[in-house]
Amino acid sequence: LSRSPHCHSSTGPMDDINRVKRVSIEGNIAVGKSTFAQLLQFAGQDWEVVPEPVGKWQSIESGSSQKVSNLLDMMYQDPQRWSYTFQTNSCMSRMRTQLQPPPARLLRAKGVPVQVFERSVYSDRYVFALNMFELGCINSTEWAVYQDWHSFLVEQFGRQVELEGIIYLRAPPQKCMERLGQRGRMEEKGVQLDYLEKLHTQHERWLIDKSTKLHFERLTWVPVLVLDASLEFEEDPKVRAKFITQVKDFFS
Ligand code: DCP
Known part of the structure; x- marks a missing residue:
């Protein structure tokens, strides 16, 4: 993984934070x-x-912490109506979690501290929202508005939402x-194979073929580690060990 030049010495709180690598799965x-x-x-x-924060999407709350609705369910029930709202909410909640500072334990780490995110604001846009736009579930006005606020926020937050690596779990x-x-x-329960095939294609275009048109120049340079996730890594200790070694090499 590439490191920015000012990441090598640790002299103050900002240096500690800058030492932390951000990687998404x-x-x-x-x-x-x-x-x-x-x-x-x-490991x-x-x-x-x-x-x-998928639990948050399943339980949208009002100001007084009352559960109002299950937006994930609404999106699957009526994608035309709810995809834009869902993508707005999922990306916003992700930004919120991504902006939280790394825990003190990580800042004190002797080795290379790594914050690992499940997905990112980039797959929100370049896999899901783009796919919904291509399917016609997000219309061209919504797509223009989405891209506008997404670009604006990502650029405003700068390093806090940048990634230094991507681990792509690839499976049929x-x-x-x-x-x-x-x-x-x-x-x-209503998700069809056809939908997963479309999402697979979006991942492949972005991370393998590099044919997705990206707004963020820096994102085009982020190194990608591809792991064969068709292997049963949950059950097989050998596969697990191999994956961990690959990830450690990637981080070092
Ligand atoms: N989702 C979506 N749009 C996004 C992000 C997620 O429609 N921008 C949906 C797809 C899933 C659910 O949210 O129904 C969670 O998707 P993920 O693939 O992010 O998470 P999983 O829990 O499915 O991942 P895994 O099983 O790989 O841990």
């Missing part, structure tokens, strides 16, 4: 990002996993479909 729905993130958390003391959509069925998240 990307991949199709149900490929195993959360499971993989947990593996990393256990290295200097790694901190920041989970995706059929495999993700099987895992999605096993997990049985209520809101996703």
Whole structure:
């Protein structure tokens, strides 16, 4: 992973924060990002996993903390009506989690401290929102508005939402479909293979073919580690060990 020149010495709080690498785990729905993130958390003391705030999307609250609705469910029930609202909310909640400072434990780390995010504001835009636009579930006005605030916020937050690496858990959509069925998240019961194939294509365009048109120049240079997530890394200790070694090499 590339390091910025001022990251080598640790003399003050900002230097400590700048030392922390930010990496996101990307991949199709149900490929195993959360499971993989947990593996990393256990494997290295200097790694901190920041989970995706999916629970927040399932339980939208009013100002007085009353549950108002399940936006994830609404989006799957009526994508035409709710995709834009969902993508606004998911990206905003992700920005909020991503802006939280790394924990003190990480700042004191002796090795290379790494904050690991499940997904990023970049897959929100270049996988999901783009896909919904291409499917016609986000119209051209919504897409223009989305891109405008997304670019503005990402540029304003600067380094706080930048990544120094991406781990792409790559698996055939059929495999993700099987895992999605096993997990049985209520809101996703209507998800079809065809939708996972489309999301797979968006990941491939962005991370493998590099054909997605990116607004952020810096993002085009972020190194990508591709792992074969069709392997059963949850069950097989050999695969787990291999993946951990690959990730450690990637971080060093
Ligand atoms: N989602 C979406 N748009 C986004 C982000 C997520 O529609 N910008 C949806 C897709 C899923 C749910 O939210 O229904 C969570 O998706 P993820 O793939 O991010 O998380 P998983 O829990 O499926 O990942 P994994 O099983 O790999 O841990």
